[in-house]
Amino acid sequence: MRLLIMGPPGAGKGTQAVSLAERIGGAHISTGDIFRANVRDQTELGQAAQRYMDAGEYVPDEVTNAMVRDRLAQDDAREAFILDGYPRTVDQVATLDGILDELGTPLDGVIELVVDSEELIQRLLKRAETSGRADDTEEVIRHRQDVYTAETSPLIEVYSSRGQLIKVDGMGDVDEVTKRIDAALPS
Numbered sequence: 001m002r003l004l005i006m007g008p009p010g011a012g013k014g015t016q017a018v019s020l021a022e023r024i025g026g027a028h029i030s031t032g033d034i035f036r037a038n039v040r041d042q043t044e045l046g047q048a049a050q051r052y053m054d055a056g057e058y059v060p061d062e063v064t065n066a067m068v069r070d071r072l073a074q075d076d077a078r079e080a081f082i083l084d085g086y087p088r089t090v091d092q093v094a095t096l097d098g099i100l101d102e103l104g105t106p107l108d109g110v111i112e113l114v115v116d117s118e119e120l121i122q123r124l125l126k127r128a129e130t131s132g133r134a135d136d137t138e139e140v141i142r143h144r145q146d147v148y149t150a151e152t153s154p155l156i157e158v159y160s161s162r163g164q165l166i167k168v169d170g171m172g173d174v175d176e177v178t179k180r181i182d183a184a185l186p187s
């Protein structure tokens with residue numbers, strides 16, 4: 001199965017995508033994780049991404065699109081994958097459509113995790129106590145929510161109009177949300 005998981009920062013995308021990848025037997029492709037690994041290793045990609053991430057801004061599309069194109073062409077993503085945190089802009093949707101067309105690997109569904117805005121902030125503030133992530137300060141957390149609303153929330157309508165959107169209530173504990181996702185997936 002080939003899936004996207006969407007939702008604002010703190011919705012639980014990464015949390016759910018890790019276990020979902022195991023259940024569908026596919027690759028977990030998190031653009032945030034790939035950027036953080038590159039920042040940690042101080043690669044050229046990491047150096048290009050770091051200042052955007054630290055400020056809560058999106059990394060430019062040309063950098064992100066090239067990275068995802070390479071990753072999706074790898075063997076472990078052939079039959080099944082969950083894309084976590086990509087696409088995030090209208091341009092990224094167009095690029096992803098082209099990549100999946102070329103590879104002949106269409107999507108089976110797009111999961112949207114729906115969570116109240118105050119709950120999002122509380123989760124990320126809690127993570128800030130332990131994560132050490134430069135983008136987990138209250139000011140940057142709030143800015144990331146605004147960037148999501150402006151840049152990414154319009155994508156929900158795009159996938160909804162294609163009949164691919166699977167809305168899942170992301171409130172409640174992690175296991176409850178996992179059960180809801182499994183119940184909502186196409187068979």
Ligand code: B4P
Nearest residue numbers: 009010011012013014015031032053058059085123127174
């Ligand atoms: P991401 O790594 O995708 O960061 P995120 O939006 O904060 O989501 P994450 O997956 O980490 O959090 P989750 O909701 O699982 O992106 C980071 C940055 O990378 C972006 O700001 C941008 O700069 C760059 N980037 C990434 N992709 C890009 C793209 N496509 N284009 C351009 N730039 C891009 O979990 C949050 C917290 O909630 C965790 O602590 C978790 O434990 C907790 N949690 C989860 N589920 C819970 C539940 N049910 N109850 C309570 N807590 C829960």
